[in-house]
Amino acid sequence: MTGVQTCALPISDAITAGEDSKDALTAEIGELSTKRDGLDDDIKGWEEDIEDAEKEMKEAAEARAKELKKYTADEADLSGAVSALEGAIQATKASKPASLAQLTKISKTLDMAAGMADALGLETDKAKKALALLQQKEVPMENYKFHSDDIVSSLEGLLDSFRKEKQEVDAEEVKAVQAHNMFMQEKSDYVKAKTTKMEQAKKKKDETTESIAATTEELTTTSAELLDNQQYLTQLAKMCADKAKTWDQRSRVRADELSALTAAMTIVKEGVASKTTASAVRLAQEGVSVRMAVNLADSPNAMQALEAEAEAEDASGAPVAFLQRRMLRAVRAVAPEDGRQ
Numbered sequence: 001m002t003g004v005q006t007c008a009l010p011i012s013d014a015i016t017a018g019e020d021s022k023d024a025l026t027a028e029i030g031e032l033s034t035k036r037d038g039l040d041d042d043i044k045g046w047e048e049d050i051e052d053a054e055k056e057m058k059e060a061a062e063a064r065a066k067e068l069k070k071y072t073a074d075e076a077d078l079s080g081a082v083s084a085l086e087g088a089i090q091a092t093k094a095s096k097p098a099s100l101a102q103l104t105k106i107s108k109t110l111d112m113a114a115g116m117a118d119a120l121g122l123e124t125d126k127a128k129k130a131l132a133l134l135q136q137k138e139v140p141m142e143n144y145k146f147h148s149d150d151i152v153s154s155l156e157g158l159l160d161s162f163r164k165e166k167q168e169v170d171a172e173e174v175k176a177v178q179a180h181n182m183f184m185q186e187k188s189d190y191v192k193a194k195t196t197k198m199e200q201a202k203k204k205k206d207e208t209t210e211s212i213a214a215t216t217e218e219l220t221t222t223s224a225e226l227l228d229n230q231q232y233l234t235q236l237a238k239m240c241a242d243k244a245k246t247w248d249q250r251s252r253v254r255a256d257e258l259s260a261l262t263a264a265m266t267i268v269k270e271g272v273a274s275k276t277t278a279s280a281v282r283l284a285q286e287g288v289s290v291r292m293a294v295n296l297a298d299s300p301n302a303m304q305a306l307e308a309e310a311e312a313e314d315a316s317g318a319p320v321a322f323l324q325r326r327m328l329r330a331v332r333a334v335a336p337e338d339g340r341q
Contacts, residue, residue: 011233018226025219032212039205046198050191057187064180071173078166081116084109085159092152109155116162 088109 011229011236015226015229015233018222018229021222022219022226025215025222029212029215029219032208032215036205036208036212039201039208043198043201043205046194046201050194050198053187053191053194057184057191060180060183060187064176067173067176071169071176074169075166075173077116078162078169081112081162082159082166084112085155085162089152089155089159092155
């Protein structure tokens with residue numbers, strides 16, 4: 001791992017974590033959006049189902065209203081016919097002989113009943129025959145009395161037919177009401193169930209929408225932090241690169257310095273040792289720097305001065321510090337003459 005990589009390692013880890021978080025949040029938003037779209041489709045479908053069911057209920061209610069209106073009219077007609085026939089039969093049986101007013105009333109009743117019977121497809125031959133008899137302008141009482149039984153029989157036959165027709169009409173009405181109520185109840189339960197599902201789906205959609213908003217906000221924050229970290233990493237990488245470059249330069253300088261020191265030490269050991277006595281070597285080793293030693297070794301005048309000082313020190317036992325100072329002065333004095341700094 002390079003110095004730049006090591007320098008940027010913490011922020012690189014943060015960027016990696018940020019990118020992973022961003023990918024996860026983006027995927028989560030995608031899943032939530034798909035879920036929301038699915039709920040939208042469900043809600044739309046249930047709304048259409050409810051609309052269709054309510055339309056069917058409205059049409060059924062309108063049809064039932066028409067059926068009820070027809071039944072009410074038919075039932076009223078049949079009930080009226082039954083009542084009229086019952087009265088006519090009673091009047092016919094009680095009339096011995098019948099008056100002209102009674103005959104007229106019975107004739108009108110029979111005429112109405114015969115018309116209804118014909119419309120309903122009932123047996124009307126006897127009724128028409130009796131009606132023809134009653135409608136004669138001059139009906140001798142003896143003839144009427146003779147035919148009264150036929151008239152009563154015809155009226156009673158029509159009465160039975162009307163009663164049966166009314167029973168059938170009433171029964172059909174009961175069945176129609178029952179079927180209509182069952183249909184309306186079924187559709188009402190259907191609409192209620194679909195409405196419940198739709199309300200639940202709407203609630204889930206609202207929750208999903210809130211989750212999308214919260215996750216989107218979190219994604220925005222994460223993306224902003226990631227961008228900041230990436231920008232900071234760019235700057236940090238440059239700083240680290242500059243630092244590494246400076247470090248390399250310093251390392252090369254130190255290596256050059258070490259090489260120079262090594263070379264100087266070699267010169268001291270080889271050059272000075274070959275040109276001085278043991279006393280001068282000891283004096284140089286104890287009191288001079290490497291640079292001074294190099295200058296000393298390269299200067300014949302300085303070497304002669306050092307030799308003289310060393311011999312004087314050996315002869316007189318003067319302190320080394322004094323000879324060192326003399327040697328330094330000699331070096332400084334000689335070096336300019338040799339053109340050295």
